[in-house]
Amino acid sequence: MKRWVWLVVLLAARAALADVPVALYRLDPLGLDAERAVRLEALFRAELERMTQRVLPNRASIDAALAREMGLRGCGGEPACLAAIGRKLGAAQVVHGNVAQLGESYVVNLKLIDSAKGTEIRRVSETLKGNADDLIEAVRVAAYRLVRPEELKGAIAILCDLPGALVDVDGKPAGRTPLARLIDGLDVGKHTVTLEAKGYSPFNAQVEVRFQKTTDVVVRLLLTGGPIPPDHTPDAPWYASPWMYAGVGVVAVLTGILIGRALAKDPTIDCAKDPAACMAR
Amino acid sequence: MHGAVTLGLVVLLPALAAAAPTRVALVPLSSLTDEGTSLAGVEKTLAAGLATIKEVDLVRPDAVRNALKRAKRRDLEGCEGEPQCLQEIGQLVGAEVVVFGVAGGLAEGQVVYLKSVEVKTGQETGSTTATFSGPEPGRVVEARAAAVRLVAPASYLGTLILKVDVEGADVVVDGKIVGKSPIAPIAASVGTHALRVTHPRYRDFVRFVTVPFDKAETLPVALKEFPIVADDMRGRPVPEEERPWYQSGWAVAGFAAVVVVVTTIVAASIPRSPQRDKDVTVHPPR
Numbered sequence: 001m002k003r004w005v006w007l008v009v010l011l012a013a014r015a016a017l018a019d020v021p022v023a024l025y026r027l028d029p030l031g032l033d034a035e036r037a038v039r040l041e042a043l044f045r046a047e048l049e050r051m052t053q054r055v056l057p058n059r060a061s062i063d064a065a066l067a068r069e070m071g072l073r074g075c076g077g078e079p080a081c082l083a084a085i086g087r088k089l090g091a092a093q094v095v096h097g098n099v100a101q102l103g104e105s106y107v108v109n110l111k112l113i114d115s116a117k118g119t120e121i122r123r124v125s126e127t128l129k130g131n132a133d134d135l136i137e138a139v140r141v142a143a144y145r146l147v148r149p150e151e152l153k154g155a156i157a158i159l160c161d162l163p164g165a166l167v168d169v170d171g172k173p174a175g176r177t178p179l180a181r182l183i184d185g186l187d188v189g190k191h192t193v194t195l196e197a198k199g200y201s202p203f204n205a206q207v208e209v210r211f212q213k214t215t216d217v218v219v220r221l222l223l224t225g226g227p228i229p230p231d232h233t234p235d236a237p238w239y240a241s242p243w244m245y246a247g248v249g250v251v252a253v254l255t256g257i258l259i260g261r262a263l264a265k266d267p268t269i270d271c272a273k274d275p276a277a278c279m280a281r
Numbered sequence: 282m283h284g285a286v287t288l289g290l291v292v293l294l295p296a297l298a299a300a301a302p303t304r305v306a307l308v309p310l311s312s313l314t315d316e317g318t319s320l321a322g323v324e325k326t327l328a329a330g331l332a333t334i335k336e337v338d339l340v341r342p343d344a345v346r347n348a349l350k351r352a353k354r355r356d357l358e359g360c361e362g363e364p365q366c367l368q369e370i371g372q373l374v375g376a377e378v379v380v381f382g383v384a385g386g387l388a389e390g391q392v393v394y395l396k397s398v399e400v401k402t403g404q405e406t407g408s409t410t411a412t413f414s415g416p417e418p419g420r421v422v423e424a425r426a427a428a429v430r431l432v433a434p435a436s437y438l439g440t441l442i443l444k445v446d447v448e449g450a451d452v453v454v455d456g457k458i459v460g461k462s463p464i465a466p467i468a469a470s471v472g473t474h475a476l477r478v479t480h481p482r483y484r485d486f487v488r489f490v491t492v493p494f495d496k497a498e499t500l501p502v503a504l505k506e507f508p509i510v511a512d513d514m515r516g517r518p519v520p521e522e523e524r525p526w527y528q529s530g531w532a533v534a535g536f537a538a539v540v541v542v543v544t545t546i547v548a549a550s551i552p553r554s555p556q557r558d559k560d561v562t563v564h565p566p567r
Contacts, residue, residue: 036489039455039475046456136475136487140456155481162514193510200514207510214481215507222513240528245536252537256544263549 021052022112022147023091025062025075025082027139030100036132037099040139047143048095051151057089065089079113079120086115093121095146099139105129108138110146122146141211154209155184156193160219165197182214195219305432306340306376307331310393311361313385323384323391323413330424331380334433340374348374362396364403371400378406378432390414397431407431426471426494439492441467443478445502450480466497478502 024045029037041059049056057065065088066072072088075081077096086094097110108126113119124146126138144152158167160177167174167183170192174183177195186209195203203219238244271278307328310320324342332339349358352373360366362381371379382395396408411427413420429437443452445462452464454474459467462478471494478486483504492498526532 033473035473036475039473039489043453043456043475043477050456133487133489136477136489137485140477160514165514195514197514203512203514205510205512210507212479212481213507216482216509218509218511220511220513236524236528237530239530240524240533244533248533248537249540252540253544256541256546257548259541260545260548260550261553263545264551264553266553268553 020054020056020089020091022048022093022095023057023062023086023089024048025085025094025096026059027096027110028098030098032099032101032106032132036135040099040135043136044095044139044143047140048147051144051148057091062089077111080118082113083115083118086113091115093147095143099135101132104131106132106135106138108135108142110142112146122149144211152188152211153185154188154211155182155214156186156191156207156209157182157214157216158193158195158219159216160195160221162195162197162200162219162221165195165200165203165219168192168194168196177219184214193217302336302338303378303432304338304340304374304376305331305378305380305397306345306371306374307342308345308360308367308370308379308381309342309358310382310384313383320384323382323393326413326417326420326424327380327382327393327395327411327428329421330426330428331432333421333425334428334436337428337432340376345370345374364398364405367398368400368403371398376400380428380431382411393427395427395431407434422495429494437471437494438468439471439494440497441469441474441476441490441492442497442499443467443476443502444499445478445504447480447483447504450478450483450502450504453477453479462502476500478504480504482506 024041027037027041027044045056045058062085066085069088072081072085075085075096082094082096086092092115094113094115095110096113097108100107100109106128108124110125111123112121114121124142126142126145128134128138141152156169158174158177158179163177165177167177167179169183169186171194188209188211190206191209193203193205193207200221205217207215207217209215269278307324310324310327312320328339328341331337346358349355349370354369354373357366357370357373360370360381362383367379367381371377377400379398379400380395381398382393384391384393386392391413393411393413394408395411397406398404399406407430409427409430411423413423426437441454443462443464445452445464448462450462452459452462452467454467454469454476456475469492471492473489473491476486476488476490483506486502486504488500490498490500
């Protein structure tokens with residue numbers, strides 16, 4: 001009976017771990033306060049769960065799964081043993097790394113291993129100086145750089161009091177002001193934002209797009225000086241073109257003739273009907 | 282629940298979660314040295330700490346001693362912390378959990394290594410270290426902290442109060458979103474946590490915060506706005522296109538009207554040619 005219970009428990013545990021896209025094996029501290037390292041590992045795992053929308057194996061469940069795997073428990077980060085750990089956990093990919101501190105310098109080293117092939121997919125290294133608090137953001141960004149670099153996106157919000165201005169981002173049209181929504185899905189880094197409207201000098205700026213942030217771009221309409229002198233005589237509208245004048249003239253002449261002829265006196269005297277007029281002649 | 286999320290789940294040990302308090306026996310302490318005279322004070326402090334846990338029905342060391350004397354179990358009086366003898370002591374006093382400790386001297390204070398044993402199974406369920414130094418009030422606080430760590434570790438919590446100066450910012454603790462600002466006090470396990478307060482238009486506020494036991498850590502969070510990219514469209518408006526008067530619609534209409542009028546006058550002034558002579562009789566003048 002007990003054997004059956006254990007079998008069910010093992011199968012349930014295996015099912016809970018099965019088929020996760022990625023698992024974080026360890027984020028080892030190297031010279032860093034152990035408690036902080038534990039928190040960084042927890043937030044790294046939380047970010048992975050947010051990315052994958054899956055509950056991933058935690059440190060306890062990984063330790064339990066590897067309890068009888070003496071060879072794997074001593075894994076020092078070699079791709080072969082990490083891949084074996086990934087297969088054991090039912091994870092397609094495995095993350096392993098460390099957070100090192102040397103004085104006021106910090107380094108986050110991470111690598112992503114393909115569990116099936118046993119090869120390294122990607123490696124990320126983030127270095128920062130100064131405050132250990134900054135590791136919180138560095139580890140989070142490193143998680144995305146490693147596992148979902150395509151999700152390192154940000155947005156730009158255009159705030160412009162000139163309606164109808166054409167907005168371009170990196171030469172691609174993004175709509176006309178006022179834009180109904182943010183310009184999102186932009187890669188992190190610098191982008192060229194241009195606004196053009198007839199009669200106004202174009203707005204052109206290098207805009208920094210930050211990870212999961214919205215950069216506000218405020219374009220003020222500044223009316224300075226008098227109107228811009230026209231650089232050419234505007235074309236006549238169609239209804240005032242020479243051809244239109246000619247056509248209207250012809251029609252007006254014909255109309256005038258018709259009306260004039262209708263109003264013109266008839267010189268013929270009907271002496272039968274109007275003998276007096278006839279006699280007057 | 283407006284952002285009030287308990288990080289360390291406020292779930293006591295299964296036995297403690299029940300409505301009835303758990304009967305916990307504090308076994309007389311053992312000493313690493315021969316300074317047995319000072320143990321009474323430590324026992325008293327530890328008992329005071331355990332008694333502050335409302336889910337605990339405490340059997341004090343004196344009551345344990347009396348029970349052992351009444352039962353004439355002198356063998357158990359010399360128990361040095363082996364699970365079996367602790368289990369027997371627990372059974373004797375009707376406790377569900379037995380707490381045992383070994384005290385040792387430490388410069389100006391004492392350190393006590395504590396462990397708890399479940400009487401039913403005889404298994405060790407927890408262990409911790411309490412360091413006592415300084416005045417009595419501080420010792421009782423330390424004793425309570427050690428007692429909670431030992432018999433109700435899930436209740437080993439503190440409170441984090443965040444005063445965020447921006448509304449609608451996400452508060453993330455150890456990677457988990459716990460709510461939006463303004464946020465109610467957060468119950469968090471004692472120790473260091475990775476705090477991140479994030480808003481799309483502000484720089485993230487990141488900080489390792491240390492949450493104290495049974496106390497509130499208040500942290501003002503001043504978010505800094507990103508520099509806004511701002512500039513003017515320095516151009517001037519193009520004036521309304523100024524066309525010659527003859528290019529307006531009114532000019533065309535006026536032209537048409539003049540032509541019609543002139544043509545009408547001219548056409549009307551030209552007499553009609555006699556066309557109906559054949560139809561009328563023209564009489565000779567009389």
